[in-house]
Amino acid sequence: DTAVSQTPKYLVTQMGNDKSIKCEQNLGHDTMYWYKQDSKKFLKIMFSYNNKELIINETVPNRFSPKSPDKAHLNLHINSLELGDSAVYFCASSHRTGHTEAFFGQGTRLTVV
Amino acid sequence: AQSVSQHNHHVILSEAASLELGCNYSYGGTVNLFWYVQYPGQHLQLLLKYFSGDPLVKGIKGFEAEFIKSKFSFNLRKPSVQWSDTAEYFCAVSFSSGSARQLTFGSGTQLTVLP
Numbered sequence: 001d002t003a004v005s006q007t008p009k010y011l012v013t014q015m016g017n018d019k020s021i022k023c024e025q026n027l028g029h030d031t032m033y034w035y036k037q038d039s040k041k042f043l044k045i046m047f048s049y050n051n052k053e054l055i056i057n058e059t060v061p062n063r064f065s066p067k068s069p070d071k072a073h074l075n076l077h078i079n080s081l082e083l084g085d086s087a088v089y090f091c092a093s094s095h096r097t098g099h100t101e102a103f104f105g106q107g108t109r110l111t112v113v
Numbered sequence: 114a115q116s117v118s119q120h121n122h123h124v125i126l127s128e129a130a131s132l133e134l135g136c137n138y139s140y141g142g143t144v145n146l147f148w149y150v151q152y153p154g155q156h157l158q159l160l161l162k163y164f165s166g167d168p169l170v171k172g173i174k175g176f177e178a179e180f181i182k183s184k185f186s187f188n189l190r191k192p193s194v195q196w197s198d199t200a201e202y203f204c205a206v207s208f209s210s211g212s213a214r215q216l217t218f219g220s221g222t223q224l225t226v227l228p
Contacts, residue, residue, distance in 0.1 A: 033216060041151070041201050043218040054213065078158040090156065094207070094216065100148055102207070102216050 005026050006091050006105035021076045021108045023091030032074035033092040050096050102107045115140040117206050119219035126194050127227050134222050136204030145207040146187040152200045153192040196228045
């Protein structure tokens with residue numbers, strides 16, 4: 001009954017490959033996010049998405065793209081992986097309005113070799 | 114652009130010492146404020162939150178925070194830290210932008226508590 005779940009937990013892949021990270025939430029939230037946490041623990045928002053609007057952090061390379069098959073899922077696709085993409089990626093969800101906090105997944109540690 | 118600043122990058126304390134971590138944000142509208150904690154190798158967990166009302170909010174594990182609107186601050190405090198409080202602490206601000214909600218984090222503060 002995990003609230004926000006990500007798969008896989010660990011992902012090791014070679015440069016140039018294309019990979020996806022899946023995220024699902026069972027909280028009934030209408031907004032989902034992807035964050036990248038670098039080696040210095042800095043949390044950078046990559047995308048904020050609900051069924052009306054996708055907000056993209058302008059610094060995110062267009063090799064990264066979110067895909068949402070339905071309100072409970074927001075997957076992250078990464079094309080042509082680079083060494084600098086190595087990081088921990090966190091998915092999160094919240095309500096779009098009202099007083100609510102964001103709930104985070106366990107994170108996916110991506111290592112590009 | 115909206116931003117969140119955490120003044121302390123790394124804080125080292127002995128057990129039983131008092132803790133205060135600073136957080137300031139820049140946004141003129143209505144915000145929701147949070148402190149999250151990340152224990153080593155784990156995901157982010159909510160410590161406490163402020164939406165409205167009493168500016169002094171209490172969270173889990175003896176933590177509290179005070180919202181001072183005039184200073185755009187939301188500092189985290191704990192009277193007496195324990196070794197188990199060693200973790201990364203993140204201040205976050207949530208606000209509405211168009212039809213979407215933005216949640217922005219500060220750069221984090223690493224707290225190390227020495228036994």
